[in-house]
Amino acid sequence: MGQYKIPTFLGLFTIALATGIGVLLVQNQKNYKTSASPDEIPDQVKITNISDRNITISWTTDKQTSGFIAYGKSDNLGATVNQPNPSLIHYITLDNLTPETKYYFKIGSGKNLYDNNGLPYEVKTAPSLKQVQNTDIIFGNIKLSSSSSSSQAIVYVSIPGTSQLSALTDSQGKWTVLLSTARSSSLVSYTVYDKERTPIEIYVQGENGKFATAKTTTKLSRPVPIITLGQNHDFSSSLTSTIQTNINPQKEDQSPTSQLSLPDDTSSAPSPTPSATPGVKKSPPPVKKVTIEILSPKKGEQLEKQKPVFEGVGTPDSDFTIKVQSTKTYTDSVSVGQNGKWSWEPPNSLNAGNHTVTVSWIDENGQAKTTEQNFVILAAVGSNVVSTSPVPTPKPSPNASVAPSKETSFLLKSGNLTQTFMAFIIGIVVFAIGLFLPKTSPRN
Secondary structure, X not given: OOOOOXXXXXXXHXXXXXXXXXXXXXXXXXXXXXXXXXXXXXXXXXXXXXXXXXXXXXXXXXXXXOEEEEEEOOOOOOEEEEOOOOEEEEEEEEOOOOOOOEEEEEEEEOOEEEOEOOEOXXXXXXXXXXXXXXXXXXXXXXEOOOOOEOOOOEEEEEOOOXXXXXXXXXXXXXXXXXXXXXXXXXXXXXXXXOOOOOEEEEEEEOHHHOEEEEEEEHHHXXXXXXXXXXXXXXXXXXXXXXXXXXXXXXXXXXXXXXXEOOOOOOOOOOOOOOOOOOOXXXXXXOOOOOOEEEEEOOOOOEEOOOOOOEEEEEOXXXXXXXXXXXXXXXXXXXXXXXXXXXEEOOOOOOXXXXXXEEEEEEOOOOOEEEEEEEEEEOOOOOOOOOOOOOOOOOOOOOOOEEOOOOOXXXXXXXXXXXXXXXXXXXXXXXXXXXXXXXXXXXXX
């Protein structure tokens, strides 16, 4: 029975072709996209608080979902910021950015990445400004109903000609916005506004699609009256009636009537009012001075603990805002206890390096006050610097809501198939040439 031999070159070509087809199939398999749960798809995506060093990205989901932002100075991204816990409300601030620089980002929800209709989102940081603004804070409280605080909500604040600001409520529904840091729509300057007459529009995004709106003015925003989710409020009107009037529907040939609810008259005649003692004037009640002090950490103190407890004293029952600037900025509302003491701990550990803690409050005259101290977190012995791994590949204008793509892949981008295949073919050709070169016998 005859034996057939396959030419060496044909065999090598067959191997190369099979290898190329295999590589192509593997690469195509890498590009298969995973279908995400509709409840995890980001909704109400907004970019706010744009400054020279920070931007805030927020969105909602229909179920408790872990969230993160993958971002970078190119569409290759490369850095990530994670939300601490799964939530329906997602609010992430990117810190320590470069001024006047375009950044790209994608939104991570669950195990998937979402982009802006096939492209990463884009946002450009504002230029640095030399002038120093006097602190001006507006604050308030969000109620889920008339008797309970909202578990969590995002408060968006807009004033004419201004890049939108936002804040995340705390566990009690309290929120604070530093209005004096607002940038103009072009981001090249701070916003110029009247501290009493400028109109303010507030939009509150709650959980499970609940929201509220409010209109007010700068004068009526320290604090803003309580906002209840599911309602529209207008606090800007100076004619606010405390008496409820129920208007009855008008019938044909009748004038409209109203029912006015007044307190019952419990006496037939007014009781005589005792006259004041002649020559004696009642002095007005003393005004309680409002002060807040930071006792720990002390100015310039070096701390070994990466999650320090901030402590201080102040006027009992006074509310203030604390802000710690680290690689991530932490902002929270704090109340002074009845004993005149307060304490606060950041939700996460602070990175080693220089940090600043700032407390802001409204004094007895309605003026905004601040005090700050610098401190240092020492590097832990034997600690390693954590590097961020590349993540696959953010273009809305400031204040804009954008809809993310509903399906995307969280797989890393593979290398170029053409280059890989060509390198393989060259190797095969060199190997074949070596086989067909004339062989020489070694000399004795």
